[in-house]
Amino acid sequence: MEQTRSMTIVYALLALVFATLLGRLFYLQVVEQSFLKEVSSQNSIRKISIDAPRGVMYDRNGIAVVDNQPLYTLQITPSEFNKESLPLLSELLGVSELELEAKIAEGRAYNRFAPTKVVRDLTPLQLARVEENLWRMPGISFALESKRKYLPNVRGAHIFGYAKAISKAMYEKVPKEIYARDDIIGYRGLEKYYEDILRGTKGTRYLLVNSLGRQVGDWEGGAKNIPYQTGNDLYLTIDAELQGVAESLLTATGKSGAFVAMDVHNGDLLACTSQPDYDLNVLGGFTEASAWQAIVGDPKNPLFDRTTQTRYPPGSTYKMISAIAALEDSVATPSTTFYCTGHFKFGNKDFLCHGGKGHGSVDMTRAIQVSCNSYFYNLVRRIGFERWTKYGKMFGFGQKTGVDIPDEQTATIPSPEYFDKLYGKRGWTEGYIISLGIGQGEMGASPMQMVRYAAALGNSGTLLQPRVVRAYRDKNSGAIIEMPTVQEKLPISQSTFNVVRNGMLLAVENGTGGRARVPGIKVAGKTGTAQNPHGEDHAWFICFAPFEKPTIALAVLVENAGFGGTVAAPIAGEWLKRYFQKYPPIAQHVAEQNAKPLAAR
Amino acid sequence: MIELNYEQREGFWKTVDWSVLLAIAALICFGLLAIYSASNGVGNLSIFYKQATWVVISLFAIVVVFFLPLRTFQDFAYLAYGLSIIALIAVLIFARKIAGNAAWLQVGGASFQPSELAKITTILALARFLSNKDNDIRQLKNFAIAIAIVLVPCVLVLLQPDAGTALTYLTFIVPMIVVAGFDFYYILLLGVPLVCALLGFISLIGFIVLELCVIAFMLIMRRDFTWSLTSILVGAGAGIASNIYAAKLLKPHQLKRIQTFLDPMSDPQGAGYNALQAKIAIGSGGLWGKGFLQGTQTQLRFIPAQWTDFIFCVIGEEFGFFGTSIVVSAYLLLVFRLIRLAEKIKNRFAILVLTGFVSLLLGHVIVNIGMTIGLMPVIGIPLPFLSYGGSSMLANMIAFGIVLNFYKHRRDVSFS
Structure with a gap:
């Protein structure tokens, strides 16, 4: 009896032990299985x-x-x-x-x-x-x-x-x-x-x-x-070879500056450089802290993109805006003449021209050719502030160009309202606008803005949005997706452009921009000098070529280089020479024939 | 006369417990598959071939033991025990270390672990001592001798130092002396405070449940009230005290070991790594397993000691609940058959030996499988018939050779 009872207990305990083992196994392998399987995967699968x-x-x-x-x-x-x-x-x-x-x-x-x-x-x-x-x-x-x-x-x-x-x-x-x-x-x-x-x-x-x-x-x-x-x-849209040419031409000056070349048909940038720049090889992989510090700490600020972020006064390159405004709104004709004594007195201020030597009697074309300040002092008084602002805006000044390079900057284009806000209602005088008439004073433009302005002059009135990328290849479909071109036709007559473009042609052929000449190609351009209160003036040069049927427009800026014709224009000339070697003007004789009536004038 | 005709009367078929042989065969097959898989995982199949060799040797041993005269075991029990003790001492002097334990003796080309065989000889010696009608276990002298028979090899193993194996020597002592006539009540009286102290530290709820069970048990047994109450009260005091103070008294590393046992996830890369990886391996096997040689835990060596102590994980991962329940059922079958045999046989020595074997087997199975599935702390002992290790395989085969020998003679008149 006693024996049987103990055996019952033994069997019961045995049953309990094995039930526990099997129950636990069932719990782990069936109930918890999905969780533990996941853990096991994480264990071994990375x-x-x-x-x-x-x-x-x-x-x-x-x-x-x-x-x-x-x-x-x-x-x-x-x-x-x-x-x-x-x-x-x-x-x-x-x-x-x-x-x-x-x-x-x-x-x-x-x-x-x-x-x-x-x-x-x-x-x-x-x-x-x-x-x-x-x-x-x-x-x-x-x-x-x-x-x-x-x-x-x-x-x-x-x-x-x-x-x-x-x-x-x-x-x-x-x-x-x-x-x-x-x-x-x-x-x-x-x-x-x-x-x-x-x-x-x-x-x-x-x-x-x-x-x-x-x-x-x-x-x-x-x-x-x-x-x-x-x-x-x-x-x-960049041409690697010509990009390299632009870079070395600008570097050779030893000065800071920018160079932008644009196709006048569609806004494609063929070359675009800002100097000093930095070596992408240093930043393209892993950058040493010291190398990065050297770039950031450089007083010449190589990270600063002078093509889209500078805001220097455009100087005399802006004179064409005044001329266009005067002609379009009929406040002057191409034959309107002013007499330049070298001095222009306004109030108690004396605005100089040509170092005070004077150009004598000049008409509009000649005023552009020789860059006569007095002519435009007079002209801008006739145009008035509002018109001046309107035509500046028309050519894209005071607005971002929309180029596909990030972090673009722009200055505000002066207007009566802007000056009211800046100086107060009576805080500014008409004297301010006299400086603006020759592109100096309270205004700024970037080379990117300047090149589309030059291109619009070259193609007679189509304002283009500059671009660096024309298309991309979609790796999924293999399709090439074209980027749209953005352009705007300006409401300006051809006859107005003819006057201004002629002035620019003469400025290169026989004027301030003479050093931009290219043998066998007619180049039209305009020099400019941005007055710099902090040091030597900045040199501008804008141009387009060939004159008869332009394909390319340039804007060159060289900081602290003084007069635009000395340093900036030769860069343009040299680059254009290389450009036309590579892309000779198409059917030049046809273009020449078409241009004859213009040249004859 | 009758016993001589035994085999003729019953036929050979009836002389062998085929269910026991089947269970052993199943376990060995699973063991070999798992060892093959684990050794494949480390890219060293020599482990598998060694084990296969030991299986063959052990099969010879089981056949030899099966055919030995019945009296052999009782007659040579003390001699075998004495030789085991000498071997254990020799190990301490000459042994080479494997995995921190000096447990192996170099015999010829093979290394041998005397502590495995000594388990069997100790059971035989204790059984012989207790089966002698003159040695009443209720006398203090005999009780002390019985304890000493187990403690001597146990201490020698502990000196190796191999605490896990030493622990297995304690699994069979209580059942054997109880079967020999020692009153289980006294063991209960002594055991309650000890177990309470241990459980009180681990889990307050577990400790309370245990106390309630003990009270119920004491009520059923209806023994001396004062003693029962004292034991329960001391147990309660020990449990509560360890629950409050043990954490302060234990050294940090001891505490950490217990904590990782309770919650392996608390230190998955460190102390709890083995326990956790084992659980993940078994659990991720699911119902049918990931397939032979397909277990990522096994093949990518996430399981520690995967062909020895953690062999069960390999089965769990590659053969799933299907495989593990077969293995557990095979052990259950062995345990059940041994107890049934002990119930049938009237020979006192055989009953005691069977009690010892069952306890030893159960102890190994519970501790080893328990640790792989997170029910037991990690204690390094092999899983009988499955784990890699020739000595363990041989010892178990000899033990079951003896069991089968007893079975053959279960109806033998002189045996009863």
Whole structure:
């Protein structure tokens, strides 16, 4: 009896033990299965996103001006990295332990199980040295990214711009479904403006990782991997060779300045440079802090894009606006004549012309040809402030040009209302407008504004929106998507343009812009000098050519170069020579015939 | 006369407990598959081949033991025990260290772990001592001798130091002395405060449940009221005290070990790693498993000691609940058959030996499987017939050779 009772207890306990074991197994393997399976996948499957190379930029002739090349980045998974490897790694890389540690700590704070990019843009030597010793240092891996490759003779710093690893501040602002920490994003130039087009789509790779964190291959043989998609290629309007020419011509002056060349038919920029510039190779991959500091700290401010961000008075190049306003609103005719004594007295102020020597009796064409200030002092008094403002606006002054280069700036074009606001209702006098008549004083223009003005004079009244990108290739469909051209026909008569254009032609043929002459090609241009209260005056030169049937318009600015004809005009002349060698004027004889009646006048 | 004709009368078929053999065969098959998978994971199949060799050797052993005369085990129990003790001492002097434990003896080309075989010989020796009618366990002298028989090898193993194996020596002592006639009530009186103290530290609720169970049990047993009450009260005091003070008294690393046992997720990369990875492996196997050689936890080496102590994880991951329930059922079958046999047999020595074997088997199964599924702390002992290890395989086979030998003679008159 006693025996049976104990056996019952024994069997009951046995049943309890085995029921517990089986119950627990059932719970883990059936109830909790999906959760634990997920954990087990996370254990061994690592999702790695593969950065896509950015789109390539091609110049107007199909030359890759901004290309890609491989960039090796050393990354460290903090949870797997052994601190004792630090001295060895530091020695192999030639990077201080402190710097490495800071980077690892940053990654650890974010996610210690995810690889964090520690040293970007490894040299082949660094790569080889670390790779050889990889087995000693768990947690280290390499990421193959791409960095930009540029042509040796084309810098294009301000046009192309650069992309770099997203900063902490910027990361807060971008959509997280697209960008991850450490991703590359366009910071300046086209890289910034066309970020959405250039940026590819990241791929995903599922890697099997063993308990030591070592990659042992693709999960499910790579069937689940998603390939990356390269960014869309940009087709630029820039001519790489002529861009290089413009850069070296401007650099040769040793001065700061800007050069913009535009196709007068559609606003395509063939060359566009601001000097001093910076070396994109320094910023295209991983940028050393010291190199970055050198660029930022340069007193000449190479990051400043003088083509779109300067606001210097246009000087005498602006005289054509006054002439057009006078002719269009019939306050003067082409034969309206003023007598220039070299002095123009207004109130108690004496405005000088030609160093006070005087041009004698001048008509409108000649006034443009010799850049007679007195003529335009007189003329602008007839035109009046409102008309002057109206025609300035018509040619795009005081407004952004809309060029596809980011961070464009513009000055406000003066108007009575603007001066009222600036100086108070009675705070300014008519004397102010006399300076404005010759493009000096309270006004500013950028070379980008100037080139579309020059182009509008060249094509007789079509104001164009400048552009650097004419199309892009959609990597999905392979289709080439053209960018629209934006243009506006100005309500100005051809006869008015004929007078002004003739003046500009004579200014180059036999006037202030003589040094812009190109053998065999008629160039029409105008010099300008921006008065600079802080130092030597800035030199302007704008032009278009060939005169009969223009294809190209230029705006050249050289800072602290004095008179526009001395430094700025020769740059234009030299560049045009190279331009016409490459793109000879089409059917020149036909154009000449058409132009004959004009030239005969 | 009758026993000589035994085999003729019953036929050979009836002399063997085929269900036991089937269960063992199933376990060994699963074990070999799991070891193959685990050794495949580390790219070293020699582990599998070694184990397969040991299986063959052990099969010879089980056949030999099966055909030995019944009296052999009782007659040679003390001799075998003595040899085991010598071997255990030899291990302490000559042994080479494997995984921090000096547990192996080098015999010829093979290394051997005496502590595994010593479990069997200790049970045989204790059974022989307790089966002697002159040695009344209720006398203090005999009680002390019985305890000493177990404690000597246990301490020697502990010195290796191998706490896990030493612990297994304690699994069979209580059941065997109770079967020999020691009053379970006294064990209960002593055990309650100890278990209460332990449980009080781990879980207050668990401790209260235990106390209630003990009270109910004492009421059913209807024994001496004063003793029962004292034990319950001391237990309650110990439980409450350990619940409040133990955390302060324990050293930080000891505390951490207990905490990680209770919640492996609290330190997934450190102390709780093994327990956590084991649980993940088993759970991720699901109902049918990921398939042979397909377990990522196994093949990518996330499971520690996956061909020895954590072999069960490999089965759980690659063969799922299907595989684990077969394995658990096979153990249940073995335990059940052993108890049934002990119930049938009238021979005192055989009953005691069977009690010892069942306790030992159960102890290994509960602790090992319990630790892989998060019900037990991580204690490094092998899973019988499954884990890699020749000594363990051989010892278990010999033990079941003895069991089958008893079964063959279960109706033998002289045996009863």
